[in-house]
Amino acid sequence: xxxxxxxxxxxxxxxxxxxxxxxxxxxxxxxxxxxxxxxxxxxxxxxxxxxxxxxxxxxxxxxxxxxxxxxxxxxxxxxxxxxxxxxxxxx
Amino acid sequence: xxxxxxxxxxxxxxxxxxxxxxxxxxxxxxxxxxxxxxxxxxxxxxxxxxxxxxxxxxxxxxxxxxxxxxxxxxxxxxxxxxxxxxxxxxxxxxxxxxxxxxxxxxxxxxxxxxxxxxxxxxxxxxxxxxxxxxxxxxxxxxxxxxxxxxxxxxxxxxxxxxxxxxxxxxxxxxxxxxxxxxxxxxxxxxxxxxxxxxxxxxxxxxxxxxxxxxxxxxxxxxxxxxxxxxxxxxxxxxxxxxxxxxxxxxxxxxxxxxxxxxxxxxxxxxxxxxxxxxxxxxxxxxxxxxxxxxxxxxxxxxxxxxxxxxxxxxxxxxxxxxxxxxxxxxxxxxxxxxxxxxxxxxxxxxxxxxxxxxxxxxxxxxxxxxxxxxxxxxxxxxxxx
Numbered sequence: 001x002x003x004x005x006x007x008x009x010x011x012x013x014x015x016x017x018x019x020x021x022x023x024x025x026x027x028x029x030x031x032x033x034x035x036x037x038x039x040x041x042x043x044x045x046x047x048x049x050x051x052x053x054x055x056x057x058x059x060x061x062x063x064x065x066x067x068x069x070x071x072x073x074x075x076x077x078x079x080x081x082x083x084x085x086x087x088x089x090x091x
Numbered sequence: 092x093x094x095x096x097x098x099x100x101x102x103x104x105x106x107x108x109x110x111x112x113x114x115x116x117x118x119x120x121x122x123x124x125x126x127x128x129x130x131x132x133x134x135x136x137x138x139x140x141x142x143x144x145x146x147x148x149x150x151x152x153x154x155x156x157x158x159x160x161x162x163x164x165x166x167x168x169x170x171x172x173x174x175x176x177x178x179x180x181x182x183x184x185x186x187x188x189x190x191x192x193x194x195x196x197x198x199x200x201x202x203x204x205x206x207x208x209x210x211x212x213x214x215x216x217x218x219x220x221x222x223x224x225x226x227x228x229x230x231x232x233x234x235x236x237x238x239x240x241x242x243x244x245x246x247x248x249x250x251x252x253x254x255x256x257x258x259x260x261x262x263x264x265x266x267x268x269x270x271x272x273x274x275x276x277x278x279x280x281x282x283x284x285x286x287x288x289x290x291x292x293x294x295x296x297x298x299x300x301x302x303x304x305x306x307x308x309x310x311x312x313x314x315x316x317x318x319x320x321x322x323x324x325x326x327x328x329x330x331x332x333x334x335x336x337x338x339x340x341x342x343x344x345x346x347x348x349x350x351x352x353x354x355x356x357x358x359x360x361x362x363x364x365x366x367x368x369x370x371x372x373x374x375x376x377x378x379x380x381x382x383x384x385x386x387x388x389x390x391x392x393x394x395x396x397x398x399x400x401x402x403x404x405x406x407x408x409x410x411x412x413x414x415x416x417x418x419x420x421x422x423x424x425x426x427x428x429x430x431x432x433x434x435x436x437x438x439x440x441x442x443x444x445x446x447x448x449x450x451x452x453x454x455x456x457x458x459x460x461x462x463x464x465x466x467x468x469x470x471x472x473x474x475x476x
Contacts, residue, residue, distance in 0.1 A: 013246075014244075014245075014274055015246075016207060022105060022152065023153065023155075027155065029155065029156070029207070030246065031208040031210065031246050031274070031275055032158070032185055032208075032248070034155055034156060034183070
């Protein structure tokens with residue numbers, strides 16, 4: 001799958017993403033189920049807000065963690081997120 | 092790292108899943124209902140304030156998934172209020188319903204209150220059988236409700252309990268779920284607890300029926316990949332290893348009966364164990380400290396063949412309720428396991444029931460009538476017990 005970096009992703013209406021204090025992580029919630037996200041996945045998912053492009057998400061993360069070349073990691077995770085139906089492109 | 096023999100309180104993880112059985116009242120009378128046969132006994136339902144307190148306490152401990160169930164949860168007039176509070180607390184809220192008692196206005200109110208997901212049950216894929224099994228004229232209404240649920244962009248689970256009376260229609264059932272655009276389909280084989288246990292002779296499918304149904308389910312799982320997730324679990328009476336019931340006793344699941352009794356699963360009320368009531372006790376106290384919730388935690392309680400079994404950490408010896416129902420002692424291995432000395436007895440019973448089914452198919456005998464789930468039959472069953 002090729003991801004177009006100018007697209008603006010949003011969490012699909014059939015999923016919910018939130019920070020869980022008791023678990024100490026972001027989780028993806030769906031009917032009768034939950035996936036715990038590791039720290040980097042959580043940082044990416046929490047920036048998927050239906051307003052920020054993939055390009056911008058990568059820039060934000062690189063600035064927040066003072067790192068460069070995060071693009072591959074971000075795209076790799078987003079591919080998983082698209083594939084699981086957690087996110088979709090905003091029309 | 093502590094050993095299994097010296098379990099301490101710090102080993103207890105908080106509940107993640109809260110199943111709120113709001114009421115045992117239900118307009119349907121399905122003869123395989125997993126509610127206790129003693130539903131007529133549960134009179135004093137928790138109030139709105141009680142439920143709010145319980146939801147707050149469980150959420151504080153870390154519970155994330157909340158199921159509003161029953162009976163029929165739509166019977167509770169405070170359902171909207173409870174959903175709103177649950178969503179406000181940060182739960183992922185699931186409504187598990189027959190759809191009877193719902194209309195578009197109520198679906199909209201649920202959406203406004205923040206409900207995340209609706210699961211609708213169907214009894215069959217044709218009107219006659221659906222209405223017969225449910226004991227109500229509900230089929231067309233259910234279909235209409237499923238359409239409205241999708242219209243309001245809810246993720247929708249369709250749940251169909253599968254047994255001998257409808258298993259041969261599995262293709263039609265799956266076609267119906269495709270037509271209704273279900274996001275998830277649960278083909279829930281009848282497990283033999285509660286009402287389905289007393290109707291097991293009429294409900295247990297044959298091996299041949301199962302093999303056919305499994306093949307059809309597999310076909311649709313492949314066909315619908317990416318569009319609809321189809322889950323099909325066969326009845327465990329046909330297995331040789333038990334299910335890891337509830338992922339362990341008091342490990343992640345907390346069920347609350349309509350009267351406030353806290354249980355490790357929705358069947359555990361039948362066990363000769365005292366369980367705490369949340370009218371008198373906090374969720375934290377009940378979950379962490381009550382003897383009921385600690386009864387089968389860890390591995391110390393086990394007897395042979397489980398005690399020395401290398402698989403005990405995987406399946407926890409199976410289901411305590413099934414062990415109790417089929418052997419008289421809840422500590423025993425679940426007889427589904429072929430290491431259980433009671434396994435042969437269960438297999439013989441399955442054979443006996445399958446022979447009954449063959450006779451029924453050949454129309455040689457009149458089948459026993461199904462005992463429908465209602466308050467009258469509940470009272471009768473309790474008197475006879």
